[in-house]
Amino acid sequence: MKNKWKILIVDDDLSILRSYQKYLESEGYTVFTADDGRAGYIMIEKERPDLVLLDINMPVKSGLDLLADLNKTFDKKDVPLIIMLTAYGDLDAAVRAMNLGAYEFLSKPVPLEKLRSTVECALETLTLKERVAYFIEPDNTPFKDTIIGRDPLMIDIYKTISSLKGNKATILVTGESGTGKEMVAKAIHENTVPEEPFIAINCAAVPENLIESELMGYVKGAFTGANANREGKLEAVKGGTLVLDEISEMPYEFQTKLLRVIQEKDFYPIGATEKKRFNGRIVALTNKNLKELVEKGKFREDLFYRLNVITISVPPLRNHISDLEMLILHFIKKANFIMNTSIQSITKEAVDYLRSHTWPGNIRELENTIQRASIKAKDKILTRDSFSFLVPEKKEQTEQKAKHNTLDEIVMPEKLTPLRDVERNYIEFVLKQTNWHKGKTAELLGITRPTLDKRIEEFGLHKDV
Numbered sequence: 001m002k003n004k005w006k007i008l009i010v011d012d013d014l015s016i017l018r019s020y021q022k023y024l025e026s027e028g029y030t031v032f033t034a035d036d037g038r039a040g041y042i043m044i045e046k047e048r049p050d051l052v053l054l055d056i057n058m059p060v061k062s063g064l065d066l067l068a069d070l071n072k073t074f075d076k077k078d079v080p081l082i083i084m085l086t087a088y089g090d091l092d093a094a095v096r097a098m099n100l101g102a103y104e105f106l107s108k109p110v111p112l113e114k115l116r117s118t119v120e121c122a123l124e125t126l127t128l129k130e131r132v133a134y135f136i137e138p139d140n141t142p143f144k145d146t147i148i149g150r151d152p153l154m155i156d157i158y159k160t161i162s163s164l165k166g167n168k169a170t171i172l173v174t175g176e177s178g179t180g181k182e183m184v185a186k187a188i189h190e191n192t193v194p195e196e197p198f199i200a201i202n203c204a205a206v207p208e209n210l211i212e213s214e215l216m217g218y219v220k221g222a223f224t225g226a227n228a229n230r231e232g233k234l235e236a237v238k239g240g241t242l243v244l245d246e247i248s249e250m251p252y253e254f255q256t257k258l259l260r261v262i263q264e265k266d267f268y269p270i271g272a273t274e275k276k277r278f279n280g281r282i283v284a285l286t287n288k289n290l291k292e293l294v295e296k297g298k299f300r301e302d303l304f305y306r307l308n309v310i311t312i313s314v315p316p317l318r319n320h321i322s323d324l325e326m327l328i329l330h331f332i333k334k335a336n337f338i339m340n341t342s343i344q345s346i347t348k349e350a351v352d353y354l355r356s357h358t359w360p361g362n363i364r365e366l367e368n369t370i371q372r373a374s375i376k377a378k379d380k381i382l383t384r385d386s387f388s389f390l391v392p393e394k395k396e397q398t399e400q401k402a403k404h405n406t407l408d409e410i411v412m413p414e415k416l417t418p419l420r421d422v423e424r425n426y427i428e429f430v431l432k433q434t435n436w437h438k439g440k441t442a443e444l445l446g447i448t449r450p451t452l453d454k455r456i457e458e459f460g461l462h463k464d465v
């Protein structure tokens, strides 16, 4: 097996030359020798060794000069692996050699055992390199986080985006979690009004009672604590893009007001008597099926139809898996840039392995996976082993899970309290704690005052006297 590897030793110290040669030959390698840099170069051209043990200080041509020549005259992929042999105190030169692409350096005298292990290790990387699918060319241009993908499904998305120039139509972007909906929203902005503000709010993260003031703003004195006028996002966004992420979580009561903004292009800040114009574009994102929510009465039908005029459906990664390789390379570069890793290549086995995964978490999962593998990779190469943490979800497991999810398989206490009773008791409890202070109660429960009033009436709650 080993004799398939050719090793060249270049050193002007003949005793070293002979002893290393003898040792490596006894290990089964095919070994050539040269006693200065120029002879070394000729030998490399002629024999095409896989690995060169290269002394630094030599007459006629030094090891460093030889290395520089190789870089100039050979294709990068044809330059053999170089291990520099350095004398004591040659550290500067060794560092320069590493910068010129040497794989490793060894200080002379090198114990033979050390020589053997270093050579073996170096040749192992070569074995890997033979299997490399992609090289990531180092480039010094700053990393640009753009939308990647050439699949027809992605091309359709780009076409829709480019048709949006010059109008302010409301857009609905749907897709599973991690598919790139926010990325699409940013692309819409960049391609239409890049010089205007881009504002994103997550409807699930804003407390129900604050959403109105967050979007519409308020005037001084509109409510206790409104000490000055405050501009809402609808105004702050000017002619730009307002992203409403997780639109399904928009409070039901507020949905009518949002519908009005979309239809009339104007709104009243809380407490204001004069309308303000809305000049931006709304891009609503959701990973839920809004139509189903409409059927269940959880989302207003009129708002749904108003949002659903131009819809961009971002496909799950498994439906545009042809983009996988481009995405992998993109995320390796991104990790190198952001995490300061220095991955240079990835093997075919690794790519095949990633292709066999089902990616339930879509592109976000792929990005995290590449990042994690890049951080823990020992060499500058990602192999199948770098992804050993990625446990494939077996078919039987998925089936089992599905089975366990049927109602009769779930183990439950004998008697369950109906949800309505839980809600009733909970509201009653908080009302008692606040001594029926409705404002405080609504705030504690994270619902609006009108919602609280509605519940009190529905449940027939009374203050005990």
Ligand SMILES: Nc1ncnc2c1ncn2[C@@H]1O[C@H](COP(=O)(O)OP(=O)(O)OP(=O)(O)O)[C@@H](O)[C@H]1O
Binding pocket: 145, 146, 147, 148, 149, 175, 176, 177, 178, 179, 180, 181, 182, 183, 184, 287, 330, 363, 364, 367
């Ligand atoms: N086509 C793509 N090209 C490059 N990077 C992408 C692409 N799609 C997604 N990403 C990256 O994947 C990650 C997740 O994307 P994004 O946040 O847009 O997903 P999302 O659909 O909004 O997910 P969620 O529903 O969970 O909020 C981001 O880091 C984003 O940069």
Ligand SMILES: [Mg+2]
Binding pocket: 181, 182, 245
């Ligand atoms: Mg998102």
